[in-house]
Amino acid sequence: MENKLIDNISVDCVVFGYDADTKSLNVLLINRYLESKLNNEVLVNDYVLTGYHVYENETLDESASRVLEELTGLTKIYKKQFKAFGDPNRLMNEKDLIWVKNEDFNLRTITVAYYFLLKTEDVDVDKNKYKAKWFPVNNLPELGFDHQKIILEAYEDLKVKCLQDPIIFELLPDKFTINDVQDVYESILGISIDNRNFRRKLINKKYIVFLDEKQVGVSKRPAQLYMFSKDIYKKMFQKNYLISI
Amino acid sequence: MENKLIDNISVDCVVFGYDADTKSLNVLLINRYLESKLNNEVLVNDYVLTGYHVYENETLDESASRVLEELTGLTKIYKKQFKAFGDPNRLMNEKDLIWVKNEDFNLRTITVAYYFLLKTEDVDVDKNKYKAKWFPVNNLPELGFDHQKIILEAYEDLKVKCLQDPIIFELLPDKFTINDVQDVYESILGISIDNRNFRRKLINKKYIVFLDEKQVGVSKRPAQLYMFSKDIYKKMFQKNYLISI
DNA sequence: AAAATAAACGTTAAAATGACGTTTTATAAT
DNA sequence: ATTATAAAACGTCATTTTAACGTTTATTTT
Numbered sequence: 001m002e003n004k005l006i007d008n009i010s011v012d013c014v015v016f017g018y019d020a021d022t023k024s025l026n027v028l029l030i031n032r033y034l035e036s037k038l039n040n041e042v043l044v045n046d047y048v049l050t051g052y053h054v055y056e057n058e059t060l061d062e063s064a065s066r067v068l069e070e071l072t073g074l075t076k077i078y079k080k081q082f083k084a085f086g087d088p089n090r091l092m093n094e095k096d097l098i099w100v101k102n103e104d105f106n107l108r109t110i111t112v113a114y115y116f117l118l119k120t121e122d123v124d125v126d127k128n129k130y131k132a133k134w135f136p137v138n139n140l141p142e143l144g145f146d147h148q149k150i151i152l153e154a155y156e157d158l159k160v161k162c163l164q165d166p167i168i169f170e171l172l173p174d175k176f177t178i179n180d181v182q183d184v185y186e187s188i189l190g191i192s193i194d195n196r197n198f199r200r201k202l203i204n205k206k207y208i209v210f211l212d213e214k215q216v217g218v219s220k221r222p223a224q225l226y227m228f229s230k231d232i233y234k235k236m237f238q239k240n241y242l243i244s245i
Numbered sequence: 246m247e248n249k250l251i252d253n254i255s256v257d258c259v260v261f262g263y264d265a266d267t268k269s270l271n272v273l274l275i276n277r278y279l280e281s282k283l284n285n286e287v288l289v290n291d292y293v294l295t296g297y298h299v300y301e302n303e304t305l306d307e308s309a310s311r312v313l314e315e316l317t318g319l320t321k322i323y324k325k326q327f328k329a330f331g332d333p334n335r336l337m338n339e340k341d342l343i344w345v346k347n348e349d350f351n352l353r354t355i356t357v358a359y360y361f362l363l364k365t366e367d368v369d370v371d372k373n374k375y376k377a378k379w380f381p382v383n384n385l386p387e388l389g390f391d392h393q394k395i396i397l398e399a400y401e402d403l404k405v406k407c408l409q410d411p412i413i414f415e416l417l418p419d420k421f422t423i424n425d426v427q428d429v430y431e432s433i434l435g436i437s438i439d440n441r442n443f444r445r446k447l448i449n450k451k452y453i454v455f456l457d458e459k460q461v462g463v464s465k466r467p468a469q470l471y472m473f474s475k476d477i478y479k480k481m482f483q484k485n486y487l488i489s490i
Numbered sequence: 491a492a493a494a495t496a497a498a499c500g501t502t503a504a505a506a507t508g509a510c511g512t513t514t515t516a517t518a519a520t
Numbered sequence: 521a522t523t524a525t526a527a528a529a530c531g532t533c534a535t536t537t538t539a540a541c542g543t544t545t546a547t548t549t550t
Contacts, residue, residue: 006253008329009355056353060331084329084357086254086305107303110254112329114353153492164409179497197539199498206543248517424528443507444529459516465527 007051010111010148012051012085014154015072017044017120017134018171023183025171026120026134027070027151030097032144034102044095046142049150050132051111064114071095072128078117078170082157083150086110090146099144115154116168162188166207169228175211177223178202207232253416255356256294256309257330257392259399260363262379263416268428270416271365271379272396273316277340277389284366289340294395295375296356303432309359316375319463321414321469323362328395331355335391344389360399362415382437405432411452414473422446422455423467434454 015028029047036043050071054063060081069075091100092105100107120134135141137155140148162168169176170185178199188194203210208228215222260273274292280287286346295316299308305326312318336345336352341385345352367381382400385393407413413429414421414466431437452474458465 006353008251009254038279053548054331054355058334059333060329060355063331081328083326084305086299086308088302088304108251110299110305110357112331160409164405177497194540196499200500201538203498218496219548220494221498221545223497224497300540356545366505387529422528439510439527441510447506448529463527465525466514467527480513 006056006173007107008052008109009054010051011054011060012049012111012113013064013067013071013079014049014113014115015068015123016115016117016137016154016158016171017123018184019134020172020180020183020185023187025063025137025184025187027137027140028123028125028132029143030130030132030139031134032069032099035101036153044099044144046095046144047133047135047140048132048144048146049147053105053109054112055057060112064112068116071132072123073127074118074122078167079114080157080161081112081114083153084110084112084214085146085150087146093144094143114151115157115158117167117187119171123151159163159189166228166230166233173225175213175225177215177225179223199223204238212228249301251301252298253351253354254299254352255292255296256299256305256312257356257358257395258309258312258324259358259360259361259396260313260368260404261340261360261382261416262368262480263362264379265417265425265428265459268432270432272372272382272385273368273377274380274386274388275316275375275377276406277344279344289344290324291340291389291391292378292380292385292392293389293412294392294455295377295420297420298350298354299357305357309357309361313361315485316373316377317368319363319367323412324359325402325406328356328358329355329357330395332391338389340388356395358395358399359402363410364416366416392410411475411478420458420470420472422460422470424468430486449490451474 017024017026018024028050032044032046032048033042034044035041050067050069052063052067053167054060058066061079063078064081065075065077068077068079088108090111091109118148123132123134127219135149140151142186143151158167160183168181168188171184172180179195181202182193182195182198185198185234209227209229209232211225213225215225262271262273263269263272273295277289277293278287279289280286280353288311288330295312297306297308297312297315303311306324308326309321309326313322313324318394333357368377368379370379372378377490382396385396386397403412407430413426413433414427417425424440427438427440427443429484431442454472454477456470456472458470460470474481
């Protein structure tokens with residue numbers, strides 16, 4: 001079985017994590033740190049996305065999932081391939097060139113970028129061997145390669161997609177309140193939404209299922225819990241829904 | 246100046262052309278024909294998308310535009326990068342393997358796929374040196390490589406995008422009637438739309454500009470011509486539209 | 491038992507949509 | 521010249537959706 005890396009094709013993963021406590025959308029980044037062997041001068045100290053080269057015998061989707069699992073241990077997370085990046089100079093910032101000297105990789109690499117949606121709490125950053133760290137998408141650190149561009153394009157895609165597909169629920173636990181959903185929309189889109197109209201609209205969706213459960217351990221009136229039914233959603237939007245039995 | 250081809254990275258172009266006469270959406274394809282040198286047996290006779298390897302010193306966008314220009318002579322056509330395809334066996338159908346023997350290229354090539362939107366009449370297929378030919382998107386011939394998959398994914402993307410961005414106008418001449426626009430929607434989406442409601446909705450858009458012109462040479466009441474104003478559209482949807490001067 | 495507050499519900503006007511019927515206007519036929 | 525034809529264009533009404541608010545309810549804390 002051949003298992004060789006393709007030296008000029010990679011995947012990069014924009015891991016979006018929603019933090020329900022701070023009500024913020026975050027991106028998981030890895031520190032890129034290099035100091036001179038001569039005088040311990042810090043040569044590179046910025047952040048990059050997680051990514052890796054694609055193997056000869058795997059699909060791009062498999063490649064992205066592998067990279068996510070390697071960093072977080074997580075599988076079966078929602079992912080979307082949103083764009084390929086292939087500018088000839090995408091790896092040629094000043095810091096990149098210093099870094100690359102040390103690493104030995106093909107400067108003419110194109111990358112296929114994915115984003116993943118999950119909850120920040122699902123990743124144990126303290127025990128993470130790559131020292132991965134969450135940053136608010138609206139307050140990113142200095143980024144290497146073209147990763148700032150990649151993150152911003154992922155974010156733009158997410159803003160559009162979250163209004164047309166039910167991917168918002170990937171960022172929340174299985175059981176959530178109406179206000180939880182509103183909070184996610186507000187932090188992703190950077191807008192404020194009228195709670196009364198939002199609540200009415202959401203409750204009327206058949207795929208938002210009322211549960212016989214309420215919040216516990218809150219210091220005011222506990223809110224009703226709901227879940228998202230992927231089954232009902234699928235049935236509603238499959239072709240010929242209206243005329244099928 | 247280096248100008249080398251990258252042997253395992255290509256772009257493929259799904260060229261969508263709308264034909265106002267037949268009211269149909271078409272795809273521009275190239276015949277892939279090979280016969281045996283021994284006995285003139287036809288070994289391969291199917292169709293493929295236009296595509297080519299990416300050069301070391303060009304961006305992916307430039308690469309796609311170059312490929313389109315090479316085939317059609319056209320520049321400045323609307324294009325969208327919609328997905329990268331990288332399955333290890335994407336070039337390994339029976340016919341592909343026969344073809345590849347003859348052509349000598351890397352079987353582990355990933356391709357970045359674009360679609361273009363234009364009018365069929367813009368391409369002179371009769372004089373085309375690649376013998377390019379239009380096929381209705383709903384009646385495609387046998388396709389090589391993974392190009393059927395690529396076309397279908399492009400089409401799905403187009404169906405979604407045409408409802409949220411004003412790309413429909415890329416498929417029409419500068420001056421068009423309301424019914425022209427309806428025809429495009431109907432043929433892309435495969436639905437029928439109430440003309441009275443559609444007309445009302447479209448006419449009320451500020452960016453659909455009434456012209457002092459009507460159709461000529463039609464055998465019934467000539468229809469009013471309109472144009473799409475990209476400027477007005479942009480202004481309407483730029484941030485802070487409402488509070489800017 | 492009362493106060494506090496987030497959760498949940500309700501009201502109204504305006505706008506958008508869906509489903510139709512009717513009128514207009516240019517060309518073609520008489 | 522007049523009339524017929526048919527697409528183009530306009531109009532109506534009931535229903536649904538949206539936006540912008542005010543009000544009530546339920547639970548915990550004081």
